[in-house]
Amino acid sequence: MNFEYSEKNIELQQRLIAFFEEHILPVEEEVNTFLYNPDNRWKPWPGMEDLKAKAKAAGLWNLFLPKSYGNLSPGLTNLEYAPLAEIMGRILWSSEIFNCSAPDTGNMEVLAKYGSPEHQKQWLAPLMNGEIRSAFLMTEPQVASSDATNIETSIVKDGDEYVINGTKWWSSGGMNPDCKIAIVMGKTDPDASRHQQQSMVLVPMDTPGLKIIRPLSVFGFYDSPEGHAEIVLDNVRVPKENLILGEGKGFEIAQGRLGPGRIHHCMRLIGMAQRSLELMSKRAAERIAFGKTFKDYSSIRQEIAQSQCEIEQARLLTLSAADRMDKLGNKASKDLIAMIKIVAPNMALKVIDRAMQIHGGKGVGPDTPLAHFFVAARMLRLADGPDEVHMYQLGKSVIKKYSE
Ligand SMILES: Cc1cc2nc3c(=O)[nH]c(=O)nc-3n(C[C@H](O)[C@H](O)[C@H](O)COP(=O)(O)OP(=O)(O)OC[C@H]3O[C@@H](n4cnc5c(N)ncnc54)[C@H](O)[C@@H]3O)c2cc1C
Structure with missing residues (x-):
């Protein structure tokens, strides 16, 4: 085990720290005041897009993806990413500036690893560009969701479509007006073996039948603009091509x-x-x-x-x-x-x-x-x-x- 950082990594750390000192620390108080003001709930801080453009131009973009993806990510290893993520952890809202915030990072990894070329074109590319945001809908209020095999949302094939019914909560990012796509986990075959029942399907947030019920606060913090949503899926229909990887692969x-x-x-x-x-x-x-x-x-x-x-x-x-x-x-x-x-x-x-x-x-x-x-x-x-x-x-x- 060798924890010596490469020259390339030391240089990236220095550039990230310099970016923080020049662009982020000077506005930290202003951004916090904006985000904690209930009148601004679900609105991004107006300077965010400008900071993202600066980070992208500086090559500090999509640092999390451990595989190069065109010119949109440097393809760092997990070991190389660790000190960079630690720096971002110092300010809770800063990861998004570098397109490194959850749940988008996990969703991008899913699409990069398991998505079809069509999924990648339609959803991964705008996510990697930071043009849209996403949510991951697994947890459900009515079942102990720490055991993922309990998930009950039904995903039923009907001709060329899947029909989805269920209730999700703690869907982080779901309140963000820029959240355009959700990865939804549910059951396509409740009779299959325990780990083959679940599937994942892409559901655009504006699909009829997808209803945001309420934002959930965490000890009173709403984590605006991303938020954590409770969402009902009521006869939501998506094309069968929206299934990721295949039935039973959830x-x-x-x-x-x-x-x-x-x-x-x-x-x-x-x-x-x-x-x-x-x-x-x-x-x-x-x-x-x-x-x-x-x-x-x-x-x-x-x-x-x-x-x-x-x-x-x-x-x-x-x-x-x-x-x-x-x-x-x-x-x-x-x-x-x-x-x-x-x-x-x-x-x-x-x-x-x-x-x-x-x-x-x-x-x-x-x-x-x-x-x-x-x-x-x-x-x-x-x-x-x-x-x-x-x-x-x-x-x-x-x-x-x-x-x-
Ligand atoms: C702020 C926040 C953001 C979240 N974001 C997302 C998200 O974006 N998408 C998403 O799908 N989910 C999200 N979650 C949900 C989170 O992953 C679940 O809350 C978690 O998996 C636990 O599931 P549960 O709430 O159903 O608790 P349960 O499964 O009911 O478990 C409750 C408690 O039971 C105990 N327990 C469970 N199993 C065992 C065991 N084997 N041994 C001993 N004790 C056990 C544990 O103490 C556990 O905390 C988020 C949650 C929070 C609070």
């Missing part, structure tokens, strides 16, 4: 989609934790109570030291998982991906919590990114698989390894 696609998506979340979580550590260190060096600067209290030094240890542990575990994915593929890396998906959100929650505590009242208010970081890290103990589900599978794998 589970296989879901597994393929979630590996890279999970590690990207972890990379960004490390960025959130790292920024929290920097903020708490700064605060500790400035603030005085009971005649002493915070930095001179042993308990505060311990909190900071502990945070530094935990961030570095998680960072190395993430790099280890990324390295294995590059060398052996996603399937052979599933245990390491599960490990980091368990470790990173919990690590970030601890570090962010300490940073909030050291900031006092300021830490839970609107003047630092900490409160929103905390919410983002907390929801990542659920999204892309709850901790327990990863432990359930990782535990099974470890027991098998040492008992056979």
Whole structure:
């Protein structure tokens, strides 16, 4: 295992940091004020498109896709992408500027890997260009969706069309006015074997019968303009060509989609934790109570030291998982991906919590990114698989390894 970055990668990191310093940090407060204003809900910050054009021109575009796609992505490995995603994790809304935000990244990977040439032309190309956004509709309110085989939405063939009926929720990105396409998971054959029942189908958001019921807030945060939607699919009809890969392939696609998506979340979580550590260190060096600067209290030094240890542990575990994915593929890396998906959100929650505590009242208010970081890290103990589900599978794998 060699975690030395190549010259090309160091240069990319430097360019990304320079882009942040020149274009993103100066507008951070303005963008936050805009996005947290309820009057602006579901509207993008007006300067976003300009920043995206600048990032594209700078070659900082589609950095996540581990395979070159024309001149629209540099084709970085997971290991090369990790430090870049960490930098983006420092500001929650910044990934979109580089066309590297979830759920679009996972959806683009699905279309690049499993989509037909027609799907790629119609949907992947505008997504890769950042012209439209997308959603991934798997989770359903009425069933325990952490077990994907429970998904009940029906996808029934009717002549040259599929007819889709079901209710989805927590469809991230679904509230965005630029969200034009959804990948919907459902059952084409409820009588097939457990992992062959599901399929995935492309549903344009303006298809008759697709109704957005409501946006869901996370601890009061709406994550505008993307949002998380509850959506009803009521006799939604799409051409049979909208099916991805084939009937019964939904589970296989879901597994393929979630590996890279999970590690990207972890990379960004490390960025959130790292920024929290920097903020708490700064605060500790400035603030005085009971005649002493915070930095001179042993308990505060311990909190900071502990945070530094935990961030570095998680960072190395993430790099280890990324390295294995590059060398052996996603399937052979599933245990390491599960490990980091368990470790990173919990690590970030601890570090962010300490940073909030050291900031006092300021830490839970609107003047630092900490409160929103905390919410983002907390929801990542659920999204892309709850901790327990990863432990359930990782535990099974470890027991098998040492008992056979
Ligand atoms: C902010 C946010 C964004 C999301 N974005 C998307 C999205 O874009 N698209 C999408 O399809 N979904 C999305 N999700 C949904 C998310 O992936 C699911 O919430 C998650 O998979 C859990 O499914 P569930 O909510 O049905 O919980 P359930 O399946 O009902 O599980 C509830 C709890 O049961 C426990 N549990 C489950 N299995 C086990 C086990 N084997 N052992 C021990 N305990 C267990 C766990 O504690 C788990 O948290 C998002 C969720 C959130 C909160």
